[in-house]
Amino acid sequence: MPRTSIPDLYEAYREGETLTMLTAYDAPIATHVDRGGVDMILVGDSAGHNHLGYDDTLPVTMEEALSNTAAVDRAVEDAMVIADLPFGSYGQSMETSVENAVRFVKEAGADAVKIETAPHGETTIEIVDHLTELGIPVQGHVGLTPQRMNQIGGGYVQGRDHETSAAVDALVETATELEAAGAFSVVLEAVTEETGKAVTEALEVPTIGIGAGRYVNGQVLVITDLLGLGSESYSLSKQYADLDSTIRTAVESYVSDVENGDFPAEENVYDPMTD
Numbered sequence: 001m002p003r004t005s006i007p008d009l010y011e012a013y014r015e016g017e018t019l020t021m022l023t024a025y026d027a028p029i030a031t032h033v034d035r036g037g038v039d040m041i042l043v044g045d046s047a048g049h050n051h052l053g054y055d056d057t058l059p060v061t062m063e064e065a066l067s068n069t070a071a072v073d074r075a076v077e078d079a080m081v082i083a084d085l086p087f088g089s090y091g092q093s094m095e096t097s098v099e100n101a102v103r104f105v106k107e108a109g110a111d112a113v114k115i116e117t118a119p120h121g122e123t124t125i126e127i128v129d130h131l132t133e134l135g136i137p138v139q140g141h142v143g144l145t146p147q148r149m150n151q152i153g154g155g156y157v158q159g160r161d162h163e164t165s166a167a168v169d170a171l172v173e174t175a176t177e178l179e180a181a182g183a184f185s186v187v188l189e190a191v192t193e194e195t196g197k198a199v200t201e202a203l204e205v206p207t208i209g210i211g212a213g214r215y216v217n218g219q220v221l222v223i224t225d226l227l228g229l230g231s232e233s234y235s236l237s238k239q240y241a242d243l244d245s246t247i248r249t250a251v252e253s254y255v256s257d258v259e260n261g262d263f264p265a266e267e268n269v270y271d272p273m274t275d
């Protein structure tokens with residue numbers, strides 16, 4: 001069975017199914033995310049802080065993002081694999097933007113790419129248009145766009161002052177422009193529920209929310225938040241497991257077993273060769 005395609009996604013969406021997406025940065029986690037049944041796996045540039053130990057997403061390089069995507073690609077059978085284009089890998093010229101996006105498809109096995117767009121960001125909207133024409137499906141991303149954190153200044157909810165504000169109008173217009181440029185769906189990050197609803201109503205393609213309330217067409221979370229693995233807790237998220245304590249307890253038990261001489265035990269020791 002081939003992986004989930006754009007038509008498969010649209011069919012599920014038309015049938016009223018709420019779409020599911022999670023991030024993954026490596027093969028073992030991607031295996032569980034895939035077999036667990038999500039529609040889309042995003043190899044997020046949130047790997048920066050959640051996988052690679054950086055402070056945020058900005059330092060993530062092409063090579064790191066390609067390596068993460070290839071690892072996820074090798075593990076995934078069913079879900080659509082979307083590569084998040086890292087900061088600086090698109091936007092400086094159409095040529096390098098296309099070249100870099102193509103590498104995710106050709107070298108790393110991505111089925112689609114995702115690009116962040118600032119309010120009315122003409123440059124990235126044009127890139128979405130070009131990539132779509134070349135056969136690379138593009139997911140848009142508006143609202144809080146962490147690659148612009150140096151401008152935004154922190155984890156601030158975007159376009160908060162209700163439907164009347166210019167900020168919300170700009171979000172709706174930008175998402176509409178992304179759809180017109182060919183984006184197959186649009187991620188909405190950290191916006192009020194009213195904004196999420198307004199953008200979703202304005203678009204025909206599905207909206208995927210993270211901290212965008214209930215009236216969107218799909219949800220995405222960062223996998224390490226969901227697993228309780230080395231991340232802060234955010235009110236937009238939900239923690240379904242506590243891997244931090246599971247892993248810490250396992251490591252401490254190993255250390256004390258070795259120190260106490262309880263590991264290796266008899267069953268962990270090889271017998272001599274017998275004839």
Ligand SMILES: Nc1nc(=O)c2c([nH]1)NC[C@@H]1CN(c3ccc(C(=O)N[C@@H](CCC(=O)O)C(=O)O)cc3)CN21
Nearest residue numbers: 046050144146154155156157190222225231234235237
């Ligand atoms: N691991 C991880 N998971 C995430 O979900 C996540 C990140 N990292 N990094 C940044 C983005 C943006 N996120 C967030 C998180 C909280 C607010 C929030 O509650 N903002 C408050 C202000 C908080 C403040 O004063 O700093 C607001 O009212 O705008 C917004 C966006 C979560 N996101």
Ligand SMILES: CC(C)C(=O)C(=O)O
Nearest residue numbers: 023044045046084187
């Ligand atoms: C949170 C999602 C949408 C993302 O862009 C990421 O994980 O990098």
Ligand SMILES: [Mg+2]
Nearest residue numbers: 044045046084
């Ligand atoms: Mg991202």
